[in-house]
Amino acid sequence: MANERNLSLKKETIIDTDVHLQVKPDEIAKWVDEPFKSIMTKGHIGNPLPDSGWDRSMAGKIEKRQITGPEDIHEKLCEEFHIDHPIINSFGKLGKASMSRLAVALMKGYNDLVLQKYLDDYPHFYGLITVAMQDPEAAAEEIYRMADEKQYIGVFIDNTGPNPPLGDPRYDVVYRAAEDKGLPVSYHAYDSGFIVDFPRQNAGVESFFAVHVLTHPYAHFLTMTSLFEHGVPEKFPDLKFIFLEGGVTWLPYMMYRLNKVHSIRRFDAPMLTKTPEEYIKDQFYISTQPVGEPNNQEDMRKIMEVIGFDRMMFSSDYPHFDFDHPEGLEKFLRVNIPAKDRKKVLSGNAKEVYGI
Amino acid sequence: MTDHIVAEVSEIEDGERILVELKGREVGVFYLDGEYYAFANWCAHQGGPWCEGTLTGTFEGEFNRETLETRLNWVKEGKILNCPWHGWEYDIKTGTCLSRRSVKLPSYPVRVEDGKIIVTL
Numbered sequence: 219m220a221n222e223r224n225l226s227l228k229k230e231t232i233i234d235t236d237v238h239l240q241v242k243p244d245e246i247a248k249w250v251d252e253p254f255k256s257i258m259t260k261g262h263i264g265n266p267l268p269d270s271g272w273d274r275s276m277a278g279k280i281e282k283r284q285i286t287g288p289e290d291i292h293e294k295l296c297e298e299f300h301i302d303h304p305i306i307n308s309f310g311k312l313g314k315a316s317m318s319r320l321a322v323a324l325m326k327g328y329n330d331l332v333l334q335k336y337l338d339d340y341p342h343f344y345g346l347i348t349v350a351m352q353d354p355e356a357a358a359e360e361i362y363r364m365a366d367e368k369q370y371i372g373v374f375i376d377n378t379g380p381n382p383p384l385g386d387p388r389y390d391v392v393y394r395a396a397e398d399k400g401l402p403v404s405y406h407a408y409d410s411g412f413i414v415d416f417p418r419q420n421a422g423v424e425s426f427f428a429v430h431v432l433t434h435p436y437a438h439f440l441t442m443t444s445l446f447e448h449g450v451p452e453k454f455p456d457l458k459f460i461f462l463e464g465g466v467t468w469l470p471y472m473m474y475r476l477n478k479v480h481s482i483r484r485f486d487a488p489m490l491t492k493t494p495e496e497y498i499k500d501q502f503y504i505s506t507q508p509v510g511e512p513n514n515q516e517d518m519r520k521i522m523e524v525i526g527f528d529r530m531m532f533s534s535d536y537p538h539f540d541f542d543h544p545e546g547l548e549k550f551l552r553v554n555i556p557a558k559d560r561k562k563v564l565s566g567n568a569k570e571v572y573g574i
Numbered sequence: 575m576t577d578h579i580v581a582e583v584s585e586i587e588d589g590e591r592i593l594v595e596l597k598g599r600e601v602g603v604f605y606l607d608g609e610y611y612a613f614a615n616w617c618a619h620q621g622g623p624w625c626e627g628t629l630t631g632t633f634e635g636e637f638n639r640e641t642l643e644t645r646l647n648w649v650k651e652g653k654i655l656n657c658p659w660h661g662w663e664y665d666i667k668t669g670t671c672l673s674r675r676s677v678k679l680p681s682y683p684v685r686v687e688d689g690k691i692i693v694t695l
């Protein structure tokens with residue numbers, strides 16, 4: 219039975235749209251100049267990019283999974299999970315850097331690191347250009363600097379931490395650069411940003427369970443609402459927006475809530491000339507993981523049908539504790555939805571959006 | 575289809591409206607910039623009495639991609655009808671809902687003959 223499943227997985231083309239690296243301060247330090255090199259390595263306590271300190275190790279109950287080099291991705295994701303193309307993102311803590319000069323230095327260092335250490339020797343890998351939204355002009359420049367590297371196929375934004383929220387006109391320069399270069403922008407929340415976005419609540423909950431449940435949908439709610447408030451999808455009609463690692467079921471709620479409030483208060487978001495749902499069904503995408511788990515699987519099929527199979531892209535989020543194994547999702551899709559829709563989710567949509 | 579005389583032209587000032595009942599239906603008749611418009615008093619949202627709403631202007635957005643300048647212009651003063659229930663905005667000249675362009679309120683033909691306003695329905 220296991221073999222049979224693997225076989226089916228092997229036959230499918232699978233693009234994993236959310237693959238993470240662990241980059242420690244002393245590693246990134248090698249890719250930046252002084253004084254940032256020293257800032258990253260000579261601190262007396264902890265990491266200069268603040269962490270909320272919550273436990274992600276599951277108190278040591280699960281295997282330790284790390285990606286610290288391209289061979290880890292190749293062995294684990296490409297060979298064992300049969301992922302044809304991993305898309306590497308994430309320098310997740312960039313949004314938390316308190317000094318924008320430091321954030322800009324780390325952004326450039328990180329993009330060089332990914333390119334030279336991960337992409338150059340592995341032509342089937344792809345990457346997203348990480349940008350520091352603390353300095354929108356520098357972020358836009360970074361997009362122009364990196365966009366012609368063929369394996370960089372999108373822009374990556376950490377959306378826990380940026381203030382004001384990401385629809386604000388100060389970021390238009392970044393969106394214009396991405397649109398100019400034909401690159402979609404992806405948003406990804408980080409639990410370590412909970413301490414920034416929910417400062418009081420962070421002190422009010424008792425477990426990483428609560429932080430993790432709340433961070434991802436909240437960051438996406440805020441980002442998506444801000445994009446519509448300022449009309450970003452209308453301003454940049456050729457730009458695609460991707461929301462990573464929030465699962466899928468949050469989208470219908472937001473889509474219909476945005477529709478409702480927009481109809482009532484259109485004059486507050488007058489850049490929009492269509493309903494939020496129309497923009498979403500044209501320019502917005504979500505990655506599947508962590509796919510929600512209704513007690514009755516049939517319910518998930520119905521929700522996915524509402525969202526539409528054109529909008530979803532497979533992601534594993536490996537090596538995080540709530541990663542989705544491609545075998546599980548592929549099987550769900552194989553049993554529940556038509557083959558042509560399954561292929562869209564596993565690779566077709568990602569191919570189209572990222573131009574792979 | 576029947577012609578209904580709903581008022582004398584002198585009874586509706588520019589920018590004003592009257593509500594009448596025709597064949598059991600409430601109809602709003604508007605006079606704006608020298609033209610008459612007649613609509614069913616039934617909002618496409620949840621059936622609110624939209625013809626009784628306020629006439630205001632509204633914001634329209636404008637974006638210059640070159641300079642990244644966003645401008646919000648207050649336009650169409652007195653030509654946007656806001657449904658009194660939840661504020662859906664309609665362009666009175668077309669009956670089109672500004673937030674949902676596919677929504678258009680049913681209108682009735684209006685004409686003036688011998689100083690009388692006639693709605694056909």
Ligand code: FES
Pocket residue numbers: 617618619620621622623624657658659660661662
């Ligand atoms: S009924 Fe008219 S806006 Fe709701």
